Amino acid sequence: MKAKTKLWFTEDGxxxxxxxxxxxxxxxxxxxxxxxxxxxxxxxxxxxxxxxxKMNEALGxxxxxxxxxxxxxxxxxxxxxxxLLVEYDSNKKMINEAIEDxxxxxxxxxxLSARNKLPGRVLEVEKSGLVSKITIELEPSVLTxxxxxxxxxxLDIKPGDRIYAVIKSTEVMVAKAVSEKRQIKTESADSEx
Numbered sequence: 001m002k003a004k005t006k007l008w009f010t011e012d013g014x015x016x017x018x019x020x021x022x023x024x025x026x027x028x029x030x031x032x033x034x035x036x037x038x039x040x041x042x043x044x045x046x047x048x049x050x051x052x053x054k055m056n057e058a059l060g061x062x063x064x065x066x067x068x069x070x071x072x073x074x075x076x077x078x079x080x081x082x083x084l085l086v087e088y089d090s091n092k093k094m095i096n097e098a099i100e101d102x103x104x105x106x107x108x109x110x111x112l113s114a115r116n117k118l119p120g121r122v123l124e125v126e127k128s129g130l131v132s133k134i135t136i137e138l139e140p141s142v143l144t145x146x147x148x149x150x151x152x153x154x155l156d157i158k159p160g161d162r163i164y165a166v167i168k169s170t171e172v173m174v175a176k177a178v179s180e181k182r183q184i185k186t187e188s189a190d191s192e193x
Contacts, residue, residue, distance in 0.1 A: 007092050009084070009130060014058040021051055022088045025081055028064055032074040059084075087129045094128050095146050117164040117175065118143075124159055125152060136165050 008018035017025075027037040038048045056062045063081035067073050077085065120136040120143065132152045136143045143165050155176045157163060164175040 005095055007088065007095055009088065011058045011060075014054075016055055016058045017084060017088055021055055022085060022092075024048055024051060025063065025077060025085050028075050029077050029082075029085070032076060034064075034066070034075040037075075090128055091131050094126070094131065094133055117166050120163060120165055122157055122159050122161045122163055125157055127152065134163075136163065138165060 006019065009016040023041065024037060024043075027040055028034060031037045031040060034048060034052075035045060038045045041048075052064055056064075059080065061080055062078055063084055064075055064077055066075045118138050120138040122134060123137050123142065124133075124135040126133040126135075127149055130149055131146055132149045134145045134147060134152070134157060136145060145165060151157075155163075157176060161176060166175050
């Protein structure tokens, strides 16, 4: 059995880009033509055009531009489109690394359920654009969790902090005790497609 995950960017609750839009941008960049990109991906021109329209509306500015006429005609990524694609690839790589982490739970005798709060200590916080990778020491093992950068900032998580890894069936969240009464703040990246 293998763990799988999906990544997408949102802006004000609207999807900006997921795997399909990222693949479309990559192919447009390679082909320098929306029509050729559609043929290569096996999707309709109208579907691709609507995907780009929704992306541009969510961003508030274009991720691609079309130049008509002359030798330099075609469809091209804007600086924003290139930055978005680099950010997407970087975050996808980091998430895949976290999922493929060979951290062993063999020596941990927990029965996991959605209510587990495992106390631990932050070893490292690696920020990378919209998401952050948190490495947590849970004696006798180490756990890696991928959360939004916003969650890391809201919870003010840094190396050495005592935190809780909150285990759910679909994700690992983190929580930090904020007072002597051990009130818990939690942050999670809820997923939408």
